[in-house]
Amino acid sequence: xxxxxxxxxxxxxxxAFVTSCFxxxxxxxxxxxxxxxxxxxxxxxxxxxxxxxxxQFSLGHAGFMAVGGFTxxxxxxxxxxxxxxxxxxxxxxxxxxxxxxxxxxAITGLAVGLPSLRLxxxxxxxxxxGFGEIIRVxxxxxxxxxxxTGLTGIPKQTTLFWAMSVAAVTVxxxxxxxxxxxxxxxxxxxxxxxxxxAMGISPxxxxxxxxxxxxxxxxxxxxxxAHHKQVLKPDGFDFMKSIDYVVMVILGGMGRTAGVIIAxxxxxxxxxxxxxxxxxxxxxxxxxxxxxMLLRPQGLFAFQKKSQTRS
Amino acid sequence: MSMPLLHLxxxxxxxxxxxxVGEVDLxxxxxxxxxxxxxxxxxxxxxxxxxxxxxxxxSGAITFNGQTTSQLKPxxxxxxxxxxTFQNIRLFASLSVFDNVRAAVQVHRxxxxxxxxxxGQAFRDGEAAVExxxxxxxxxxxxxxxxxxxxxxxxxxxxxxxxxVRALATKxxxxxxxxxAAGMNPTEKAELTKLIRFIKxxxxxxxxxxxxxxxxxxxxxxxxxxxxxxxKIAEGTPTEVRANPKVIxxxxxx
Ligand SMILES: Nc1ncnc2c1ncn2[C@@H]1O[C@H](COP(=O)(O)OP(=O)(O)OP(=O)(O)O)[C@@H](O)[C@H]1O
Ligand SMILES: [Mg+2]
Numbered sequence: 001x002x003x004x005x006x007x008x009x010x011x012x013x014x015x016a017f018v019t020s021c022f023x024x025x026x027x028x029x030x031x032x033x034x035x036x037x038x039x040x041x042x043x044x045x046x047x048x049x050x051x052x053x054x055x056q057f058s059l060g061h062a063g064f065m066a067v068g069g070f071t072x073x074x075x076x077x078x079x080x081x082x083x084x085x086x087x088x089x090x091x092x093x094x095x096x097x098x099x100x101x102x103x104x105x106a107i108t109g110l111a112v113g114l115p116s117l118r119l120x121x122x123x124x125x126x127x128x129x130g131f132g133e134i135i136r137v138x139x140x141x142x143x144x145x146x147x148x149t150g151l152t153g154i155p156k157q158t159t160l161f162w163a164m165s166v167a168a169v170t171v172x173x174x175x176x177x178x179x180x181x182x183x184x185x186x187x188x189x190x191x192x193x194x195x196x197x198a199m200g201i202s203p204x205x206x207x208x209x210x211x212x213x214x215x216x217x218x219x220x221x222x223x224x225x226a227h228h229k230q231v232l233k234p235d236g237f238d239f240m241k242s243i244d245y246v247v248m249v250i251l252g253g254m255g256r257t258a259g260v261i262i263a264x265x266x267x268x269x270x271x272x273x274x275x276x277x278x279x280x281x282x283x284x285x286x287x288x289x290x291x292x293m294l295l296r297p298q299g300l301f302a303f304q305k306k307s308q309t310r311s
Numbered sequence: 312m313s314m315p316l317l318h319l320x321x322x323x324x325x326x327x328x329x330x331x332v333g334e335v336d337l338x339x340x341x342x343x344x345x346x347x348x349x350x351x352x353x354x355x356x357x358x359x360x361x362x363x364x365x366x367x368x369x370s371g372a373i374t375f376n377g378q379t380t381s382q383l384k385p386x387x388x389x390x391x392x393x394x395x396t397f398q399n400i401r402l403f404a405s406l407s408v409f410d411n412v413r414a415a416v417q418v419h420r421x422x423x424x425x426x427x428x429x430x431g432q433a434f435r436d437g438e439a440a441v442e443x444x445x446x447x448x449x450x451x452x453x454x455x456x457x458x459x460x461x462x463x464x465x466x467x468x469x470x471x472x473x474x475x476v477r478a479l480a481t482k483x484x485x486x487x488x489x490x491x492a493a494g495m496n497p498t499e500k501a502e503l504t505k506l507i508r509f510i511k512x513x514x515x516x517x518x519x520x521x522x523x524x525x526x527x528x529x530x531x532x533x534x535x536x537x538x539x540x541x542x543k544i545a546e547g548t549p550t551e552v553r554a555n556p557k558v559i560x561x562x563x564x565x
Contacts, residue, residue, distance in 0.1 A: 179427075181417045181437070181438060184413050184417065188414040197384070197385040198385050199415040199480075
């Protein structure tokens with residue numbers, strides 16, 4: 001892929017920009033769904049680095065999204081409270097808030113991942129599960145973050161451009177990392193930690209790296225989400241939300257970026273369109289997942305075995 | 312012999328009540344080819360796991376290249392120059408033949424993340440150098456034509472050889488081979504014997520070979536150490552070891 005990758009990223013951002021220029025004429029509802037799709041893609045592709053490529057099992061991705069969302073929104077609200085910024089300042093502040101959200105999530109990821117990733121097996125699943133719940137309670141009780149009501153009145157800054165561009169950057173980063181000599185280490189750790197270690201690859205280092213990068217993008221996705229929905233409630237980031245992303249990664253076929261993007265799009269769009277059948281929605285949704293599971297068992301049960309073709 | 316490459320000094324490891332390896336002394340010089348034999352369960356693989364840092368000895372000390380290895384992790388020891396293969400093949404199952412070796416090549420490279428993300432000239436040069444290095448190794452071992460195949464789809468003998476190539480890709484000073492001839496037919500065994508000698512000469516490294524096939528061991532090893540119940544019962548040239556009554560007893564009593 002080499003420099004072709006950079007060209008691809010540039011193209012994706014240009015497309016996002018051009019599309020965004022016409023977004024005023026779009027149906028507002030569909031526009032909202034399109035932004036949701038971008039955010040889901042960021043979440044699923046970044047989780048795929050951890051759960052797919054590196055073979056770990058994190059159940060706390062929504063927790064990192066919450067950390068990024070709340071800290072970014074808090075920053076925006078605090079800095080724009082005295083005097084509302086003009087539009088250029090607003091955008092600059094938004095970019096800073098996204099990076100800030102990503103960084104706080106990454107630091108949290110380091111704090112959670114470092115002790116638990118040293119251990120083998122399912123410790124990470126248990127620890128991240130607990131982390132997701134704890135972080136929710138922390139936000140629920142913290143006055144700084146609006147306690148149970150959460151944060152409201154967050155300026156609407158997330159446009160289709162930002163959602164698509166950040167999604168493109170996430171795909172670029174994950175794909176470029178994995179598709180390099182360095183990145184073969186993630187998959188080596190996924191396949192066999194003992195052998196990886198004997199080849200000079202530090203499993204802990206790779207696992208923590210994947211985890212921190214994954215958490216960073218989840219944090220940025222949280223910031224996008226906060227400045228999209230304009231309200232942020234701790235309840236919204238429960239265990240089920242983490243499971244949504246885990247399902248996207250599994251359905252997409254652990255470690256296959258293209259598949260995971262498709263799963264993220266489908267599982268974000270379909271529930272929206274099934275909203276009309278509200279009472280049947282969950283049934284249809286479950287049947288769909290079952291059908292997908294049956295049609296793509298290799299996507300579902302690919303924890304250990306997987307073909308070598310990856311992108 | 313000048314400073315030995317590897318030195319085990321009274322190395323012991325106990326698992327609960329079982330002394331898997333007891334007070335073993337072993338010295339390997341640079342570019343020496345030493346055999347380690349013994350009946351099933353004698354502790355040979357455990358010695359490998361001690362040398363490579365998978366286990367820490369209960370007592371005793373291991374020095375590699377003049378440096379004590381205690382507390383070093385397996386991947387750190389690989390960086391220092393110890394590489395190994397596994398008794399039950401442990402290739403990276405979802406990676407291609409090429410990528411199995413490529414994953415091992417990156418030990419001695421740095422700036423991995425930055426280059427991989429920036430994808431500039433340094434990255435392209437680096438990847439080209441890696442490709443050249445990997446292909447050279449694969450070609451030496453006649454595995455070049457399988458480069459894009461899944462490692463696990465190779466026939467058994469080739470998987471064993473790929474594991475050796477992967478270990479060599481880390482540029483070791485000492486190569487530990489754990490029963491490389493297991494499951495091979497006589498022709499493959501004969502080829503393997505030649506291959507091990509060739510590796511030792513071409514890469515100028517030391518080899519410690521665990522092998523049940525006596526023809527292979529006796530044919531190539533300059534010196535052989537014999538373990539039984541975790542204890543070293545004999546050491547010497549193949550002729551000496553073969554004639555040693557303790558060794559005969561250990562094998563007959565198996
Ligand atoms: N992690 C462990 N925990 C407990 N016991 C162990 C462990 N590793 C090895 N052992 C025991 O140590 C002894 C030596 O095992 P080891 O695998 O080193 O033998 P070996 O000489 O390689 O045998 P083989 O020829 O069958 O490969 C065996 O009794 C084995 O059960
Ligand atoms: Mg063994």
